[in-house]
Amino acid sequence: MKRHSKLIVTSAVLATSIIAVILRKRKNPEPLPYEQRFALELPRLLNQSQLNEALSPEPSERILEVGPGTGRYSLPVAEHLDSDGSLHVLDVQQQMLDHTVQRAREQGVDGITATHGNAEQLSYSDDHFDAVYLVSTLGEIPDQEQALKELHRVLRPGGRLVVGESIADPEMVRLGTLRDRCESVGFRFEQRVGRRIGYFARFRKPPR
Numbered sequence: 001m002k003r004h005s006k007l008i009v010t011s012a013v014l015a016t017s018i019i020a021v022i023l024r025k026r027k028n029p030e031p032l033p034y035e036q037r038f039a040l041e042l043p044r045l046l047n048q049s050q051l052n053e054a055l056s057p058e059p060s061e062r063i064l065e066v067g068p069g070t071g072r073y074s075l076p077v078a079e080h081l082d083s084d085g086s087l088h089v090l091d092v093q094q095q096m097l098d099h100t101v102q103r104a105r106e107q108g109v110d111g112i113t114a115t116h117g118n119a120e121q122l123s124y125s126d127d128h129f130d131a132v133y134l135v136s137t138l139g140e141i142p143d144q145e146q147a148l149k150e151l152h153r154v155l156r157p158g159g160r161l162v163v164g165e166s167i168a169d170p171e172m173v174r175l176g177t178l179r180d181r182c183e184s185v186g187f188r189f190e191q192r193v194g195r196r197i198g199y200f201a202r203f204r205k206p207p208r
């Protein structure tokens with residue numbers, strides 16, 4: 001009986017600590033430190049074929065990925081592009097970019113251009129990309145609305161934005177919240193691939 005009570009108390013303390021971490025991360029979003037990159041290689045709810053279905057990349061497109069981390073979702077997209085196409089990856093952590101570029105080199109994948117920067121203030125010109133995507137990244141950005149405004153600005157009219165979010169991330173952005181934020185800056189929601197607990201959502205910048 002005593003052991004049973006101890007187990008209940010330990011589980012309650014653990015659950016409370018996890019909830020406290022989630023609430024703290026949501027209040028003060030910050031990039032996943034490079035030192036914790038092992039977390040990016042664990043099995044995920046969000047898989048590459050779901051990203052392909054939502055993004056539908058054309059071989060000659062110019063595509064931007066914000067927050068590539070260690071490049072898990074970058075290499076398969078870059079492999080899909082031909083010599084007219086290009087994948088640009090942007091991250092606030094130079095170490096993540098170096099890791100992605102090195103991984104691409106080791107696997108013989110070309111066509112990736114890395115830029116160190118912040119999604120809240122992009123250095124790309126207006127209407128520059130055919131498509132933009134982010135996976136498990138939006139929730140880490142302190143001013144999501146500002147970042148979404150920037151993504152809207154750098155996408156060409158008719159271009160696609162794909163956002164991947166999963167319940168496994170403490171800063172997960174739920175689909176309803178994401179739709180409100182994207183629609184408030186001018187995107188139109190088109191499709192959800194996957195389940196609500198782990199999804200890719202596609203939005204479009206309306207054509208002029």
Ligand SMILES: C[S@@+](CC[C@H](N)C(=O)[O-])C[C@H]1O[C@@H](n2cnc3c(N)ncnc32)[C@H](O)[C@@H]1O
Pocket residue numbers: 030031032040066067068069070071072073090091092093096117118119120134135136137140141142
């Ligand atoms: C949780 S990791 C996800 C990495 C990768 N997309 C994946 O799913 O494996 C989030 C990435 O977004 C980057 N990031 C966070 N805030 C950012 C910002 N404001 N601008 C650009 N990148 C950011 C982090 O440095 C990190 O590489």
